Amino acid sequence: LQIFAFLALMCLILAIGNGIWEYDKGYYFQVYLPWAEGVTSAPYSAFLMFWSYVIILNTVVPISLYVSVEIIRLGNSFYIDWDRKMYYPVNDTPAQARTTTLNEELGQIKYIFSDKTGTLTQNIMCFNKCSINGKSYGDVCDLAGQRIEINENTEKVDFSYNQLADPKFVFYDHSLVEAVKLNDDATHRFFRLLSLCHTVMPEEKEEGNLVYQAQSPDEGALVTAARNFGFVFRARTPETITVVEMGETKTYKLLAILDFNNVRKRMSVIVRSPEGDLTLYCKGADTILYELLHSSCDSLKEETTEHLNEFAGEGLRTLVVAYKNLDEKYFQDWIRRHHVASTALEGREDKLSELYEEIEKDLMVGSPFPAKLLGATAIEDKLQDGVPQTIETLAKASIKIWVLTGDKQETAVNIGYSCNLLNDDMTDVFIIEGSTSDDVLNELRNARKKMKPESFLDTDEINIQFAKSSNKAKLLPDEQANGVYGLVINGHSLAYALEGNLELELVRTACMCKVVICCRVTPLQKAQVVELVKKYKKAVTLAIGDGANDVSMIKTAHIGVGISGQEGMQAVLSSDFSFAQFRYLQRLLLVHGRWSYIRMCKFLKYFFYKNFAFTLVHFWYGFFSGFSAQTVYDEWFITLYNLVYTSLPVLGMSLFDQDVDDRWSMLFPQLYVPGQQNLYFNKIVFVSCMLHGIYSSLILFFIPYGAMYNTMRSDGKAIADYQSFALMAQTCLLIVVSVQIGLDTAYWTVVNQFFIWGSLSVYFAITFTMYSDGMYLILTASFPFVGTARNTLSQPNVWLAIFLSIILCVLPVVGYRFLKTQLKPTPSDKVLLKIKEAKKRPPPPSPKRRLRRTSTRRSGYAFSHQHGFGALIMSGRNMRPKSPFATTGTFSPNSDKYKHKGL
């Protein structure tokens, strides 16, 4: 827009100049050149001239700019599609740029909003480690007892002895299998528990091919683990559970399921074994379960705790399992009371949980059957490959990551730690979980007070700014916190925080934190959060997700990225870019985004420069030609300049240029920062390239002018005719802009060479053709420049003037650029220097090591988020009859099968 104001200003100056000239000189010059028809006064002529100059000078913003921009965007989108490093071979998915208009914004991302499930994590749980009776299994040790990294070459445990094993299950520690095979009692009990205590539904479509339908993937993982170690959960009826224990089919009577809920954080089953023993198996969160344990297992508790801490430190989700033998008499009593309670009309829930508590607890002092600790399990919520590294890299590129998830707070925080979003190096992690608007406000304020106490002073700029005009939405500048902070906010509190008056507090506080995790958020809230940041921050946002619940967020953010994963295509369809793995995000941003941004900036800078240099020559000539809108160049040159002579080299540059190659831009994420601050193309840069263009146009006009003034050709003929001058000026211009693009190009491929040299030779070829005799005789009116090229370009002083203008236009640029990097290096210059030095050494191996976290915090328990299905299973209602005749579970084919197998 400013450019149009600039254009209008130039035209106005020239029009006024014309008015004065016509008044002062043109009026008297009418002897030889009468005013055009209808023009009666100088002001009127000036008015007409204004529009003439609008036509001539509008080449500062040519149409070809828009066309070229589109071509560049398209090209860069194709690069994304073509990138093999963003191709996921497992499900044959290449990255895909679904919109072509946003590439350069990929280089300016400041906020990433990420979904958790399916994006950061694979939504696959796998049984990773366990601790049984004080012994930890799951790590692979070499002969010296040293832990070794698990990689693809590590030998997997062979489960072939178990025909019902799930082939997808992977475990590395052989000692556990040994323990199972040795009939170790505790180990057997451990796995028996895992195969009994759950609410998983089995499905056996064909003999030996079991599929588990688990309510939560954690449970599925545990049951699968038990299955592989030889305790195969085979079938279930409302009253029984069939388990194949080390090849031997056993049917347990299921007497009660003491279901999971959020308060209890544990579940138990009471079963009667075929031998007739009554046992209660329980699994749950360590903190809860430890309370219930009998004091006799204190030493075991300590060991297990140690293991638990270790597991938690690795970001695994842990559960503690315990069992208890029950007294027959007591149980009968209990089950009666249970029945009464479960049919009670009032306060059923409370009564039930009281009962549950009672039986799970080791209440009865001196009971012959104390609750015994068995061990602990550790489940890995499998992150997608490379997620922690990606997040670390993105954080180094000072991109702020917000995780918006529907999960519970514990789960979300746990994942936050395991994928390196949160870590112990952080100064503090604030948790906002207030349930009233005031609580939330206080919590937010306290957090901000801690991060930046001075932001509450009246002198703070932002406070002043908002005091002035409170009701208008304004852009907030970035604030710097005094440390690295994380913020966890609950969906409930978020609902309050998103209300009008708290919005601002939320944005100010949250944007100071490096990481924000919002848990239990609805899809709508996801979009609201994105909207909020978009509203108050001048920043480009990116949302990444895979499921239908992320669609709103993806659509709201500037850039939406869809993970084309398991959860269907909705996210991909509404996204701008899609690929299969979260880790490709770093390549998309740091490599493709950065390149696209730099290329686009270089393109714009050069394009404006070349058109300023081109157009402003007319402006200067106006002062010498009576402001008569006489063009400097041949009309054909004006037509072809943007179209043919200069379009390809700049396209070549902006399609192929790379300042550093992809490896380095990944190794030095700091290189991404200038893009976020939009340092490569902003008003200052624009003005500077405008000034550069003005300088060049001055040189391009006055050097030929000076060289032609009152002199003659070497054969004595006059030199300063209009056509020679035009040819000289346009040749100067074209060579100067070609050299300039040579300077700007950092990456000279064959194509660049071809385009630049090609364009120059095409210029000379076309010029000589158009100025040839034949063309003149065919189309006299169109090619009046006949013979100019031959006659003018044979003159030594013409060439000397051309060389002089090139030197004068280019040398200062060279000097300026060099001195700038020497005297005032920008941070990215320093990085580039480092890279230059590093290039002399062989490149370091990219860090492959898996990050070891030393966090000591206890991770969350592995349970589903909702109330369990225990009651449903016990009722048998979910045992859908597959045959249309059967109406109850007992007649279903499933239950028939049990009978065959030895009920």
Added chain:
Amino acid sequence: QEAQTRPSRCPDNSAFKQQKLPAWKPQLSLASVLSIFFVIGAACLAVGICLIVSANSVREIEINYSDTCSDCSTLRENSSNWNKECYCSADFILKEDMLGDVFMYYGLQNFYQNHRRYVISRSDVQLLGRDVNVENSYCTPFTTYENGTPMAPCGAIANSIFNDTIDLFYNVNSSVIQVPLLKTGNSWWTDKNVKFRNPVAQNLSSAFAGTARPPYWQKPVYMLDEEDERNNGYINDELIIWMRVSAFSTFRNLYRRVSRTGQFADGLPAGNYTFYISYNFPVSKFKGKKYVILSTVVWSGGSNPFLGIAYTVCGTAATLTGFVITAIHLKLRKEKTYFQK
């Protein structure tokens, strides 16, 4: 085998698609920058000095005869005196011989030949000798007379042709010798042979039948040079040169060349000379000036020292910048080592 039957969506591993085309990555290093500056500086200085030396060897005489002949100037200001003749002479002394080819130019100042409406006011097709309806050209208002007779040549450029006649006399030993001047061979070969052609006819006057001279002309186009068939009509050198409009409002056009015969075989000897001018072209009305110039030429053209000075300045600046960069670099390096200690 499965991978072969089912086309994989995996992108090709070509250097182009993976953006790994081999490339030359030049960078501004200290060595290259310094060498650029010093080499260019030295080269510019050398060229500049050569240019200055050669421009200084050019001998040039310039006489403003619109001032000298002020009587004629005032006479011409009134256009009703157009048919009155006015002669005027300008003396000058040549202190040194002008050796080699000597060229005679007329110079005009403040004459806006580069005005857009002036520049387009011509018909190239007509000047090519083709039969054309000049009404369709940009020649207005010098297209046709009121009775419909087209002007030949049409347009403001042709109409305003420079029509002074300048003769040069050499005064030696109280006798006056007219310096022989060549009036052909002064224009570009392409103009004379390609761009301008006379209409084909038995003789010139019949070729231009049905047309009339432009209003400011004293004689029709086929009488521009009645002595030389090859210099008459549209292919008259003076017309051709005038039609090649100048880029600026101050310009000089080649008028005559000194014929190197007899006494003037080596150029113009030193002595007293007189320009004898038939003053027809009015300029004082638009504050214009007229000059007559005698000059020799060298390889780099005339006596304009601009290029030479510009090159010298540019060379000096480049060399100085080279030194400045060296100094800055040395200082920075010192600081660096200082900090490292």
